[in-house]
Amino acid sequence: MLLKRCNSVYRTEVHAFLKQKYGTSTEAPNDCTYRSPLPAKASVVICGGGVIGTSVAYHLAKLGLTDVVLLEQGRLSGGVTWLSSGVVGCLRKGAERNLCQISVSLYKKLQDDGHDIGWSQHGSINLARTENRMIALKRLVGQAKVQNLSCTFLDKKEIAKMVPNMKVSDLEGGVWIPEDGVVDPAKLCKTMAFLAAQKGVTIVEDCAVMRVTSASQRVKAVQTSDGTIDCEIFINCAGQVMCTPRSRADAAL
Numbered sequence: 001m002l003l004k005r006c007n008s009v010y011r012t013e014v015h016a017f018l019k020q021k022y023g024t025s026t027e028a029p030n031d032c033t034y035r036s037p038l039p040a041k042a043s044v045v046i047c048g049g050g051v052i053g054t055s056v057a058y059h060l061a062k063l064g065l066t067d068v069v070l071l072e073q074g075r076l077s078g079g080v081t082w083l084s085s086g087v088v089g090c091l092r093k094g095a096e097r098n099l100c101q102i103s104v105s106l107y108k109k110l111q112d113d114g115h116d117i118g119w120s121q122h123g124s125i126n127l128a129r130t131e132n133r134m135i136a137l138k139r140l141v142g143q144a145k146v147q148n149l150s151c152t153f154l155d156k157k158e159i160a161k162m163v164p165n166m167k168v169s170d171l172e173g174g175v176w177i178p179e180d181g182v183v184d185p186a187k188l189c190k191t192m193a194f195l196a197a198q199k200g201v202t203i204v205e206d207c208a209v210m211r212v213t214s215a216s217q218r219v220k221a222v223q224t225s226d227g228t229i230d231c232e233i234f235i236n237c238a239g240q241v242m243c244t245p246r247s248r249a250d251a252a253l
Helices: 051-062 096-111 131-146 156-162 183-200 245-251
Strands: 002-005 041-045 068-071 122-127 152-155 173-177 200-202 211-216 218-223 225-234
Touching: 041 051, 041 156, 051 068, 051 183, 068 183, 096 131, 096 183, 096 218, 122 156, 131 173, 156 173, 183 200
Parallel strands: 002 122, 041 068, 041 225, 068 200
Antiparallel strands: 122 173, 152 173, 211 218, 218 225
16 A cells, blocks of 8 residues: 655655565566667667656557667666656546556556566555645546546545554545556566567667757657667657757757
8 A cells, every 4th residue: 555645744655565576487587688789770769768668669569560679878777767666646637647547557467467567556545634635635536536547535534444553633534546556667667678579679778869860850860879770750768867958959859
């Protein structure tokens, strides 16, 4: 269970003990490296080997588009993905909630298929210590139920019953979201890369994107530390920490 107190309330994410291991022969090897020669051209070039970049590669491959090259300047999952907690909380606004629900479905499927991504679905409680926070939660719940997100309001006694060691005297209440869970970000990233590579996606580690060249407002090629690759589509999935100002600016052209 994840316990959250946001803004005027404390935030505690108790997730380490939730992670379980389901090792099987189908899981992606932790020591797997991708050092293929840089192709001369590709239909799609993806910049960034974190959870977003590998997810894009995985989903494109599922759709049948395998003329894809994913470039990572270091090792897969070595950037922002490595620093993330892996908490998946669906009680959000609009598009973010939809994305989280889609992610939950994907993680369930990958885990059920025998891939060790550390997915553990034990739910979460969003706590409110003030009346204003409780009003905000009610609004989110109203929106979430329209999109079939299961969530239930809890009073102090119900919270105390679910979490006996928690102090509840200062709470207004909370919301229980059973679909929430945690995933191991690094394992998830490597699993999606492994599955994408199996379908024909080329992954090149230790290859930094230096510049994206364009003509007539269309991408033409990507200059990297390993040379230049021609492409029709460039997808920038570089993390905020790792993405250089030049690659951001040029990719926007």
